[in-house]
Amino acid sequence: MTVLFQYFSENWRYILIQSRTHFLISLYGVLLACLVAIPLGILLAYKKKSNSLSMMIANILQTIPSIAMLSVLMIFFGLGSNTVIIANFLYSLLPILKNTYAGITNVDPKLLDVAEGLGMTRIQRLFKVVLPLSISIIIGGIKNAIVVAVGITTVGTFVGSGGLGDIITRGINMVDAGEVVWAGAIGAAFMAVLLDILLGFVEKKLTPKQKRVSSF
Amino acid sequence: MIELKNIYKKFPGGSVALNNVSFTVEKGEFVSLIGPSGCGKTTCLRTVNRMTELTGGSILINGKNINDLNPTILRRSIGYVVQQIGLMPHMTIYENLITVPKLLKWPEEELKARAHQLIRYAELPEEYLKYYPAELSGGQQQRIGVMRAIAAKQKIVLMDEPFGALDPVTRNALQNFIIRWHNKLNVTVIFVTHDMDEALKLSDKIVIMNKGEIVQYDTPENLFNNPVNGFVEEFVGAGRHSEGQLILNALRPYLIPTATVNITSTVEDTLEIQAEQNSKYIYVVDDDEKLIGYIDADDISEAAHDMPISDYVKDTAYADLDTNLKDVLFLLKRLDYKHIPVVDADNKFQGLITVSSISSQIHEQLLDSHTPPTSIKDTCKNDSLIKKEE
């Protein structure tokens, strides 16, 4: 334990830099996935196509083991963080797509009918009714995606992406340096839990309020 | 004015929901659509704000064909109230009320002022503006729903069974609320219901529909007095005996339409009308059809013919349209009147109610719900009389 603390206190600057890299690689992948999966999810929900080709592809992508995915991507994109960002992007598609679809199809069609009857355009219905009522479920999907991405990024050290995985491999390669492995692992786990809590909070915050005083 | 001209609607599925439906709703009128489930009431209503597009025929609003208007712009000019969950659950009452004015980009101060005005019209406290719909009762929510429909000063409001989901007591209160609201704001209303009592209580005119067609479009009085066929008779009858009872909460069915005389008329005009009506009393109204009093023919028989009648007008007792029938009977007896004038919430003269108009209506209502005995002989004990009949 004391060795671990010692390692942290002596290398905090290095750990911080790797954490930042780790976080950004995870974040970029998820953000890219948001750009694709949210509009796609909206589209699929409007067309009521739950088992479309795109949903199937996202489903299949999800089942590929991360090492396999990273190796294949490396053939195309070479070593470095870009490959990991792309892997994160691919893994994030499904949770975000699925939740966007579920959130939007969950909105009562009668409300949309009323909104149309009041004279809202299609876009206004989307932004004033559909999204406010489904945004928390979509955030839930993003939350799941980012937790997975933090894990994938840890493995990403094998394709030379940097991040907390680097600390772990470094520890493995050193003789008798369990504390270094621990430092990397704890860092990654801590990041995943922190992001989970943080986005969980955002999710609750964005849950449509239906009472003046909410229960949280 | 809303004119539906030979409208026809066939859904892609193949069923014809509306067949050659034509009727006109005058400005400020309250018209109900009523008929069996699936007869096309909702479809008909929704063609007016183009939520359902016509397959044939046309609809004119103030002379303009609605197909020449942008549907979104059209809908913002027509209020729309539906059954149950009409309000946006994630918006406060304030946000719900000002939805359409906001779409129309009213300035912020006007939105605020309007919301405060509307919550007063809804007869609810101002702090409710901050509440969410889930915090209001069903009846309160529907008051807000009605107010939202006129928030942008819409002159036409479409309502699809707005009180269908409410309990009878709340429903009755909301009906009275709608009557007050309609009289005050003078909007044109098309109202879908399957409750004949409700239609009778609220409407100036009623469209009776069956299988996508209009069976009769008429005033409540005419539906009672001159039903075009057995279907109407039965339908109007069904309303009268809901739960096997007489209609007690609405006076319309019992009214006799009666000519009135304007306050500015002369004695001569009045005597003429009096002769036509063959009645000793003539009721006097102002230019807005509001009841002022009555003239006793005896008082003016000696007067100069070109005299204005205003000096001879006497005060009269009267009843509101939503007075309970029992109270009216009591009043007639207590005052020893032969008849009593009935006014709407705006004080406009609606007709007369007399002991005989009540009794003949009750007669009809009771007989309509009566299944005749299979053998008259069993019921009527005197054989000789029946033989004569036959």
Ligand SMILES: Nc1ncnc2c1ncn2[C@@H]1O[C@H](COP(=O)(O)OP(=O)(O)OP(=O)(O)O)[C@@H](O)[C@H]1O
């Ligand atoms: N979107 C639609 N597609 C196909 N058919 C429809 C559609 N909407 C209504 N119909 C059909 O049109 C007919 C009229 O329906 P509508 O909803 O207007 O009846 P309604 O008089 O309002 O009935 P209710 O009293 O049950 O509300 C019905 O036969 C119905 O099945």
Ligand SMILES: [Mg+2]
């Ligand atoms: Mg209907």
